[in-house]
Amino acid sequence: xxxxxxxxxxxxxxxxxxxxxxxxxxxxxxxxxxxxxxxxxxxxxxxxxxxxxxxxxxxxxxxxxxxxxxxxxxxxxxxxxxxxxxxxxxxxxxxxxxxxxxxxxxxxxxxxxxxxxxxxxxxxxxxxxxxxxxxxxxxxxxxxxxxxxxxxxxxxxxxxxxxxxxxxxxxxxxxxxxxxxxxxxxxxxxxxxxxxxxxxxxxxxxxxxxxxxxxxxxxxxxxxxxxxxxxxxxxxxxxxxxxxxxxxxxxxxxxxxxxxxxxxxxxxxxxxxxxxxxxxxxxx
Numbered sequence: 001x002x003x004x005x006x007x008x009x010x011x012x013x014x015x016x017x018x019x020x021x022x023x024x025x026x027x028x029x030x031x032x033x034x035x036x037x038x039x040x041x042x043x044x045x046x047x048x049x050x051x052x053x054x055x056x057x058x059x060x061x062x063x064x065x066x067x068x069x070x071x072x073x074x075x076x077x078x079x080x081x082x083x084x085x086x087x088x089x090x091x092x093x094x095x096x097x098x099x100x101x102x103x104x105x106x107x108x109x110x111x112x113x114x115x116x117x118x119x120x121x122x123x124x125x126x127x128x129x130x131x132x133x134x135x136x137x138x139x140x141x142x143x144x145x146x147x148x149x150x151x152x153x154x155x156x157x158x159x160x161x162x163x164x165x166x167x168x169x170x171x172x173x174x175x176x177x178x179x180x181x182x183x184x185x186x187x188x189x190x191x192x193x194x195x196x197x198x199x200x201x202x203x204x205x206x207x208x209x210x211x212x213x214x215x216x217x218x219x220x221x222x223x224x225x226x227x228x229x230x231x232x233x234x235x236x237x238x239x240x241x242x243x244x245x246x247x248x249x250x251x252x253x254x255x256x257x258x259x260x261x262x263x264x265x266x267x268x269x270x271x272x273x274x275x276x277x278x279x280x281x282x283x284x
Contacts, residue, residue, distance in 0.1 A: 022146075022192040023250065025194050034246060035280050049134075049137065050130055050133040050134035050136075050137050051134045051138075051251060051252040052252070053130050053134075054127070054130050054131055054134045054248055054251055054252045055252045057123065057127045057130055058127065058244060058245070058252070060246065061120070061123045061124065061127050061241075061244060062125055062210070062241055062245060064119055064120045065117075065237045065238075065240055065241040065244070066122045066237070066238075066241055068113075068116055068117065068119075068233075068234075068237045069233075069235075069237035069238050070234075071109070071112060071113050071239070072113050072230045072231070072234035072237065073230070073231070073234045074109050075109035075110055075112075075113040075230045076169040076227045076228075076230035076231045077108075077169060078102070078106045078109045078110070078235065079223050079226045079227035079230060081102055081105065081106075081108060082102050082103075082223050083220060083223045083224060083227065085098070085099065085102055086219070086220050086223065087220075093166060096268070099174050110226075113233070120237060120240075124240060124244070125151070125154060125155070127244060127248075128150070128154065128167075128168075129147060129150070129151075130169070131171060131175075131247060131248070131251060132147075132150070132171055132174070134251045134252060135171060135174035135175050135251060136174065138174075138175075138177070138251060139174050139177060141174070141180060142175075143170075144180070145167070145170070147265040150167055152169065153166075153167050154271050157201075160201075161197075161198050161201055164194065164197060165186065165190075165194045166189050168183070168186070168193070168194070168243075169184040169186040169190055170184050170187070171247065172184070172186065172187060172190055172247065173185075175247050175250050175251055176250070187240065188247065188249040189239070189243055190243065192239055193236075193239045193243050196232065196235050196236045196239050197236060198269045199232050200229070200232040200233055200235075203225065203229040203232050204229055205227055206225055207222065207225045207226055207229050210222045210225055235264075260277065268278070
């Protein structure tokens with residue numbers, strides 16, 4: 001008396017095969033391809049945010065910028081080799097094969113640098129527009145300038161020499177979560193980027209003007225100017241990559257999917273956790 005009744009052990013049923021239904025069941029998954037949920041009540045919207053787009057563009061832009069910088073350095077080396085050959089030709093005759101190899105090197109590297117410069121330029125402008133939207137989403141404020149004004153300040157020659165600085169400074173101001181009451185103050189990295197940007201455009205303009213001059217000395221000076229322009233383009237690509245990486249890291253940190261889950265295996269030196277006393281009448 002007073003003892004708890006023993007529970008009956010469940011009898012294992014005999015396996016009769018997989019389930020079968022007299023008619024096709026009406027439950028199950030729909031015969032559709034998986035897609036992001038966009039209008040499911042109680043769930044977050046599946047719309048891609050500006051931060052997610054910024055991560056994708058940054059992963060594509062950074063390798064392109066570094067590749068273009070390396071290609072511009074190669075093009076500058078080809079121009080320097082041509083200048084060395086011009087100096088040597090003043091005192092001695094040059095080998096025809098060496099001159100032809102140098103010309104091929106210069107033409108190939110110059111064409112590739114000129115053509116492939118459009119890809120990092122377009123991706124950088126796209127990154128700038130998406131970064132402005134991502135910064136606005138983070139700060140909760142509207143961008144200070146309209147998109148068409150930003151495009152005009154960045155793409156229109158002569159205007160972009162000066163107006164691109166406030167555009168990038170305003171973006172950095174929003175990325176750093178500063179209030180709109182404070183005046184945007186560009187950092188040292190932004191000022192260096194703007195200086196290399198202006199130097200690159202000035203050298204490019206000087207090279208175009210120098211092409212209209214005649215004479216051997218003008219040709220030699222033009223080779224030096226082209227080499228300096230290629231080096232300036234490489235420097236601009238490097239500084240742009242550093243600036244993009246810094247701002248993207250602040251706006252869109254590492255994705256949650258790329259984070260590694262850690263598991264605590266052992267804790268040394270920690271005090272024992274407090275445990276409640278077990279009542280004597282509790283059933284073990």
